[in-house]
Amino acid sequence: xxxEFTRNKxxxxxxxxxxxxxxxALLAPIxxxxxxxxxxxxxxxxxxxxxxxxxxxxxxxxxxxxxVYGSRISLSIGFIAxxxxxxxGVLIGSIxxxxxxxxxxxxxxxxxxxxxxxxxxxILAVIAVLEPSIFNxxxxxxxxxxxxxxxxxxxxxxxLKERDYVTCASVMGASDAWIIFRHLIPNAIAPVLVSAxxxxxxxxxxxxxxxxxxxxxxxxxxxxxxxxxxxxxTLGVAWWLTxxxxxxxxxxxxxxxxLGEALRDLLDPRLKQCVDDRFSLTTNLTVRHPDPE
Numbered sequence: 664x665x666x667e668f669t670r671n672k673x674x675x676x677x678x679x680x681x682x683x684x685x686x687x688a689l690l691a692p693i694x695x696x697x698x699x700x701x702x703x704x705x706x707x708x709x710x711x712x713x714x715x716x717x718x719x720x721x722x723x724x725x726x727x728x729x730x731v732y733g734s735r736i737s738l739s740i741g742f743i744a745x746x747x748x749x750x751x752g753v754l755i756g757s758i759x760x761x762x763x764x765x766x767x768x769x770x771x772x773x774x775x776x777x778x779x780x781x782x783x784x785x786i787l788a789v790i791a792v793l794e795p796s797i798f799n800x801x802x803x804x805x806x807x808x809x810x811x812x813x814x815x816x817x818x819x820x821x822x823l824k825e826r827d828y829v830t831c832a833s834v835m836g837a838s839d840a841w842i843i844f845r846h847l848i849p850n851a852i853a854p855v856l857v858s859a860x861x862x863x864x865x866x867x868x869x870x871x872x873x874x875x876x877x878x879x880x881x882x883x884x885x886x887x888x889x890x891x892x893x894x895x896x897t898l899g900v901a902w903w904l905t906x907x908x909x910x911x912x913x914x915x916x917x918x919x920x921x922l923g924e925a926l927r928d929l930l931d932p933r934l935k936q937c938v939d940d941r942f943s944l945t946t947n948l949t950v951r952h953p954d955p956e
Contacts, residue, residue: 664929674925677918684915688735695728699885708901718903720893726903729885730911736886737915740801740870741863747805749859752812757843757851759813760820771817774810782807786869790878797880800873804866812858819851853930857923864919871912887912 669675687694697703703723711718717726759770786803793799823829824847832842867887873879874888875895882889887908894904 667929668925671925671928674921677921677925680914680918681922684734684738684911684918687731688738691731691735695725695731697725697728699729699732700724700883701728708897710901711903717907718901720890720901720904721897726890726907729890730887730908733885733887733890733908734911736797736880736884737867737870737888737912740797740804741866743801744804744808744866744870745859745862747802748808748862749812749855750809751806752809753816753848753851753855755809756813756816757820757848760817761824761839761843761847763821767817770813774813777807777810783869783872786873787876787878790873795878795881797884800870800879804869808862808866812855812862815854815858816848816851819854820847823847823850854927857927857930860919860923860926864916864923867912867919868916 701724703719703725705723706715706719707723708721709715709719709723715725715727717730719725720729755770755774759767785807789803789807790799793803820843829842829846832846837845870879870886871888871891874886875892877889877892879888880886882893890908891905891912894901894908898905
């Protein structure tokens with residue numbers, strides 16, 4: 664698996680960038696040359712220079728330092744929100760798939776109802792009622808993003824519960840909780856890991872959008888979204904206020920998407936084999952029946 668992963672150059676590049684961002688988040692006080700709220704009135708809206716490599720904002724704060732500290736907020740919201748979504752989705756999906764019948768019908772109809780609501784507008788409605796804070800944003804993004812995980816886990820559990828080892832565990836007197844948590848969930852976790860990796864990028868985008876609208880992480884706490892919001896009024900004269908945080912958001916989300924695609928190929932060899940077989944069949948047909956022209 665490691666050899667196959669290292670052959671995927673795009674996924675390897677994405678993983679390296681993710682590690683860089685995690686390093687930024689963990690070592691922010693060491694890497695950042697200034698504090699995230701340090702004001703320098705002599706260098707207001709200063710262009711990128713040797714002293715401020717990403718320039719400064721309307722209060723003279725160093726953009727690079729704010730981006731480094733903002734990586735803590737954006738990445739932590741991404742990880743924790745996806746963690747909440749995965750826990751909820753795995754529990755609901757495994758219970759629905761294992762018990763079936765009325766339990767499955769009630770739970771999956773609830774999933775269908777939740778999927779009817781546009782996720783972003785549902786988040787906006789909840790945030791409008793609650794006080795905007797980092798904790799509330801984590802909870803809301805996680806509580807509105809578990810439905811796809813639940814459907815994935817349900818489909819896997821429906822297949823796994825017919826296996827012989829599950830039947831043997833049931834015959835030997837194992838409890839339902841033991842079967843679900845010991846046998847079913849560990850064997851259904853592969854597609855969940857892929858979904859979680861892709862979901863981190865989506866959670867970062869959602870947090871950035873909420874902060875850009877002014878209902879996410881509140882100033883002076885830096886996040887990539889509110890750095891973008893600060894730069895929208897000065898876009899014509901201070902391009903660096905929007906370009907640099909926008910580039911970091913784009914590269915981070917792209918890196919998680921590339922990593923998720925690579926994990927899907929590694930953890931689901933059946934899909935990769937299907938693609939290889941289809942390519943081989945197409946190649947053979949082309950060789951046997953060449954274009955007469």
